[in-house]
Amino acid sequence: MEFLLDPLMGKPIWMWLVFISIVIALLVIDLGLIHRKSKIIGISESLWMSAFYILIAVLFGAWVWYSLGSQSATEYITGFLVEKTLAMDNVYIISLIFTYFAVPAAYQHRVLFWGILGVIVLRAIMIGLGATLVAEFSWVLYIFAVLLVATGVKMLVIGDKLPDIENNPVLKLMRRTMRITPSLHAEKFVVRQPHPVTGRMVLWATPLFVALVMVEIVDLIFAIDSVPAIFAITTDPFVVYTSNIFAILGLRALYFALAAVIDRFAYLKHALALVLIFIGSKIFIADLAGLDKFPASISLTVTLSLIGGGVLYSLYKTRPSKYLIKS
8 A cells, every 4th residue: 555655746646546536426426316317407506516516625625734734725725716717707608508509408517517527637638738847847837927917918908709609610620520410319419310321320429419529628728728827826736636626516516506697797807817917927026026936825815805806896886777876
């Protein structure tokens, strides 16, 4: 059992096994017990599920504090908040995908769940590559910082631009190279149907599978922002990966409640843009101040203040008209 003490990306193997065991248990409970059959998830259930995932993430953060110290725990919480907010920004796009492919509410959780498995693998690859680059070439962090500042400024100046799903190059490629059924087949991703020419039974992808691929593409694009953001907070691969995955697991649970009220968070994107600018800038601020590293406690305070302010301001500006004071 001594191998459990061997380091893997800077942490003992047993710590990685603890995290992986928790994630597997959550996935088994989610799909194997609670959502074994497809059903519509209401707002109340969505909020309770999200609260449960947040509780698990917070408890894991407490364990990180106990095992690795306050610095790592503060970086974990900061990364979790940033990742959660970045993921919330993509809820509207995922909602558009479900609308475009006419995916019923009862099947949406199935798509989101299997999408999680792709995210877990994708993030592991991207974070592993990022950690290797940062370890070999420390100046890569400055490139990440510039990208974050540029992304934040772009979000403030340009604002939202609705994606053109119909002309998406990935969707066009799938339609050219795959057999896709014209309509859904319940919750199936693939079905066997006769070939239109030979009559031989062959595999066809359903629109539900295409929607799953499109959701994965959204996650890939989203990771281009989120991975540099978390590495600008901490270069510890364990903290980076665990905060990423716990934030995404919880967001999938929150999706069904959030999708119904996403318009109430109209100004959250502006707050997120400021968070990205701050996270990118703090690397240069630390250099100018002669610090080895920007204080984690200040990073958490600023991040929490910006996100909390964005949420409160959004709720205030989009409150029901009956509460508005008429002049």
